[in-house]
Amino acid sequence: MKPTEKLKVLTASCHCRKVQFTISIPADALPLKVHLCHCSICRHTHGTLCTFHTRLPSGIEPKFISPSSSNELTAYDYSNSLSTRYFCSTCGCQIGDQSHKDKSWVISNAIFDVNKDDQGIWRFSTHLYPSSATDGLAPLIPVIDGNTLEMLDPESPNTPMPPANESTDTDLLAQCHCGGVSFKIVRPKAEFIANPESQVWLSPIDRNKWLACMDTCDDCRLVNGTHVIGWMFVPVSHFSPTPSTNLVIGSSKTYRSTSDVLRTFCGTCGATVFYNCQDRPEIVDVAVGILRAPEGVMAGNWALWRAGRVSWLENGLRYHAGFSKALMEGLKLWGIERGHPDDFIIP
Missing domain, CATH: 2.170.150.70 (Metal Binding Protein, Guanine Nucleotide Exchange Factor; Chain A)
Known part of the structure; x- marks a missing residue:
């Protein structure tokens, strides 16, 4: 230089x-x-x-x-x-x-x-x-x-998707790269669907899927190192094995990004795993990037995405308007093509 x-x-x-x-x-x-x-x-x-x-x-x-x-x-x-x-x-x-x-x-x-x-x-x-x-x-x-x-698309040393018997129609594998964090998610149980308090976490479009959204908030950006993360909202009661009271599974570590928010990530490979807040302790946000859905990254057979709105879009637009606008427009069109709901409230 x-x-x-x-x-x-x-x-x-x-x-x-x-x-x-x-x-x-x-x-x-x-x-x-x-x-x-x-x-x-x-x-x-x-x-x-x-x-x-x-x-x-x-x-x-x-x-x-x-x-x-x-x-x-x-x-x-x-x-x-x-x-x-x-x-x-x-x-x-x-x-x-x-x-x-x-x-x-x-x-x-x-x-x-x-x-x-x-x-x-x-x-x-x-x-x-x-x-x-x-x-x-x-x-x-x-x-x-x-x-x-x-x-x-050059040749890539990619980690292969899991065999079909690891993610089935009734059990979805979630696993970080090193395998230190590994668990399965099941579909909404009958008792959860029947509970009136659960209705905010289920969509009338398909009660067999979990709600999911894109998030461009500043906190998520700085704990992931990416402009956007996808979350799928699942009750703790629908995980196997059930995580500990502080949401630790396997090699995961915890981090409080605010006094009322607990996040977990793999202590070996760094993968984001969970987000959880005190206002709804029974529901955990699962990082979509660790889901091993055979149908694809968006886990279309499991996740019902909010296609018309990105969480904390104002943060994303402030940080990088060009990317956030492109994400918002692309997600909306994608959702229309696949019949995803334009909007729903995340409590």
């Missing part, structure tokens, strides 16, 4: 702020290209429908802001991995990957504090491995900020 070269300094932070760092990008390297990766490895390590990554120019790496340091990160490697993935050990936020070969970085771009005045920092350019995510977000979002995203 030339001493006189103009640099743009970008600052990133996870939700708990234990991980804070800057990257210094040469002005002529901007905008940084962002790819949405739909491979199963990314989905199952994040718990999200896809990831949002940018490859840093050669020689550029995170510079931690004291007292933050790399000691606050958990590293995750797996068999035949080409890079080491890192996430915050406290809140679970996915930070990025460092290549084993050349030590270059791919960074989660959703954790950067980019002001509205900062134009031309990111350019959404590619849907990577869209065929890995059957019925995923790629066909919903063909264009962002006027840019048509390329569909790129």
